[in-house]
Amino acid sequence: MRVTTTVNGTEQSVDDVWPGESLLFLLRERLGLPGSKNACEQGECGSCTVYLDGEPVCSCLVAAGQAIGRDVVTVEGLAGGQALHPVQEAFVEAGAVQCGFCTPGLVVAAHDLLARVPSPSDLEIREALAGNLCRCTGYEKILDAVRLAATKQVQP
Numbered sequence: 001m002r003v004t005t006t007v008n009g010t011e012q013s014v015d016d017v018w019p020g021e022s023l024l025f026l027l028r029e030r031l032g033l034p035g036s037k038n039a040c041e042q043g044e045c046g047s048c049t050v051y052l053d054g055e056p057v058c059s060c061l062v063a064a065g066q067a068i069g070r071d072v073v074t075v076e077g078l079a080g081g082q083a084l085h086p087v088q089e090a091f092v093e094a095g096a097v098q099c100g101f102c103t104p105g106l107v108v109a110a111h112d113l114l115a116r117v118p119s120p121s122d123l124e125i126r127e128a129l130a131g132n133l134c135r136c137t138g139y140e141k142i143l144d145a146v147r148l149a150a151t152k153q154v155q156p
């Protein structure tokens, strides 16, 4: 099957896609976008989070064919060229990255939260990130990063 979809603003066509193939596999293995991570492949950890038509989804749970004709934005697409997005900068500055496996999904989730709620409460931050698991940081630095990103008055 041929999959034609827009990824980070560019239309991409991929041939010979297996009907059961995930969007995550398509992005990582066929389109060379390794930012979205494959940690559980069961929709449990959030490390594979991308935007699909503006909504955050676990790309491991989305069939590649479901992305046909739709708009996908990955963590790579948030940065402006070589410049980090302010949410990405905040994660670095707050020390919220250890092994980094969870980070791309958390960055997308935080980006989505701040686009909807520019000055979130701690409860809103915790709720927004509830689907993203981190094995390293204990979450405090991640919460700091989102608070810092909010103060940067992030423009989505």
Ligand code: FES
Residues within 6 Å of the ligand: 037, 038, 039, 040, 041, 042, 043, 044, 045, 046, 047, 048, 049, 058, 059, 060, 061
């Ligand atoms: S890899 Fe998709 S939710 Fe864990």
Ligand code: FES
Residues within 6 Å of the ligand: 096, 097, 098, 099, 100, 101, 102, 103, 133, 134, 135, 136, 137
């Ligand atoms: S930094 Fe390692 S899983 Fe979060």
